[in-house]
Amino acid sequence: MNWFQKLKNGLGKTSSKVTSQLSSLLGKSKIDAASVEEIEDALIAADLGTKSAIRLAASMRKYKFDESVTSDSLAAALSDGITEILEPVATPITIRDDVKPHVILLVGVNGSGKTTTAGKLAYQWRADGKSVMLAAADTFRAAAIEQLQIWGERTGTEVIAGMQGGDAAALAYTAMEKATVAKTDVLIIDTAGRLQNRTELMDELAKIVRVTRKLDLEAPHDSIIVLDGTVGQNAINQVKSFREVADVSGLIVTKLDGSAKGGIVIALAEEFGIPVHAVGVGEDLDDLQAFSARDFANALTGANQ
């Protein structure tokens, strides 16, 4: 099953809702003010947030429909609008050949899926024939280290781990050293979940970033925030704060195989223009897929592929 199908399964419920909510628009010859409001509502219900929803819905007024609006043409129009916003930010992670290791730092709030994403990323690059190392820098949560170690076993990846309660920055540094000596292609650092308004925890994260730079000024080469697909408008604060502290350069959205729509990526793209690298659409190892703007927009709006 390709990811569009998986995403569609998850978003299926949403798509039907988007179209069913907009049924009163069908047959009209153009989008009028009342219709714009309905579109707004449908988009807000998909977590786009009021700002993005209002802007996107208003842009539908300019859209040229042949004869009358059908559910297909409306979905296609919305999909076009969304694709236009997301196209520029849909960028996969590129592992650089000129640095060993290419350091990937995974950050985010608790429970967003960082450890699982670390495992899936390791799997993906191992499958590409790259050497990968995982660093268990979540030294806070009970059994977080064990969880990453299990992913290590599953993917045949070495896991650098210390003690629970240990210094996360020191662990990151050790992992950097080991990966540098071993000339590992990719080092994935899994960090503890932290809410972005907790200053002391954000300071710890800043320290992790600082120590990786002691060995490589450009590290981390990708600093990725992992967002839960069910997250609401708080994601904007999350991206803002993590960007300040950990120079977040891109994002991965997880759990999009559920009923959540993940429309927040549209708001994030408009607000920050931050690259969207991949989406998580299931619990299997290969359920992390490169992000495609058009596929996502189609799945969200129910437009045909």
Added chain:
Amino acid sequence: MFDSLKEKLQDVFSGLAKRGVLSESDVDAALREVRLALLDADVALPVVKSFIARIRDGAIGSDVLRSVRPDQQVIKLVNDALTEALGGDAAPLNLATNPPAVILIAGLQGSGKTTTAGKLALRLRSRERKKVMLASLDVTRPAAREQLRLLGEQAEVGVLPEVDQETPGQIAKRALQAAKLQACDVLILDTAGRISIDEALMSELRDIKKLTDPHEILLVADALTGQDAVNTAEAFHNAINITGIVLTRLDGDARGGAALSMRHITGCPIKLVGVGEKQDALEDFDPARMAGRILDMGDVVALVEKAAETLEADEAERIAKRMAKGQFDMNDFLAQIRQIQKMGGLGGLMGMLPGIGKMQRQIAAAGFDDSMIKRQEAIILSMTKKERVSVNLLNASRRKRIAAGSGTSVQEVNKIVKQYQDMSRMMKKLGGKSGAAAMKAMMGNGMSSVGAAGGVMPDMDALSKGMGKLPNMPGMPGMPGGLKGGLPGLGGKPSKKKK
């Protein structure tokens, strides 16, 4: 990110304030803002719609139309309705049954189930003196059972030993038997996270429910959740008829509209909230506070409580007396700076103040942040004891020495001296004025001295009046005006007052 609803409503009504009578269209205009505020707070759209419709019915033809300050009336109306909708009275866990009382914990992946199970075990053991057993039915997530075992050890409660290759149903049965044998009062069952549309996993949950006949079925949900909260709540409620909700990550800065969505959809009370990473960070749900939070009215209760907690009453009184006599010196200034730090720094304070969203940005833009407070502290600490008592001693060479000693510049030393002088002058002037006015004056002063336009600050006086809840805004310790008169009133919890 969001401008406060209060500011928006003030805008809506600004042209009407003097007229004193509101038409239906005025109410509608106000409710449009309320609607946006709720949506920005992640309250789900269908819930917002029905909530707004109810308020509208209540608003038209009622006090709002005769109100002198319509914006305040609307806020109060919305706030009251929201508090009501979030559940009037406290809803404690129901564990009255033949032991063991089974608590089943369910939710999406990453919502915080395992952590909540651990916190709940600790709470029941330490506060209610229950004998608790924890059992993990999560055979999916790697190391999930390990995590629960560690949390159980920390909470000093029994944990069901793991047996390989068991299904969740088998573990549940074994847990129930073990809990009975060991005469446990409570058995907490932690389940695997599941997406709401996975029929197979939902029916597994139904089976576990049948097997264990739980007394409480708690849906653990993340306060950061967006519009999907309704789908989640609906799916779990349809599958297993939950008895209550636990809202996690309320220590984040999300407005938490999911609380209203889920409460509305399921009709189930929010019983507990997770407010931190520590194992004792599980609290009772407070609807009034949550309402204020959703409306971005600031968590005033938390602010006042925090103030009461951290404030050393004797110290405060001492400073108040000295100020009254005009003896406010650098030591007192330092004490105040430290008070602010204790309360979580400026950021922490500002986050809790109502309607401060906009102001926070301006303050940040002006560089009036916690690092500045730290530098100020360093400067004062680099002064000699004599200098701290009589600032007039500070000539150019002393200032140079202080700058070098504190790692700052002479300009910064000058700035703090000027600030201090302004402040003590102001304090003499403000002898009898309200704390809010004093605070406003102080903030305005602080701001202009760091180069921001004092004029852009919102009217703190109006803010505090508008917040009917805050009879004594002087509750801001650390702010000079606050130390006069307002403090004794701090012990109470204004928001608990019946409206």
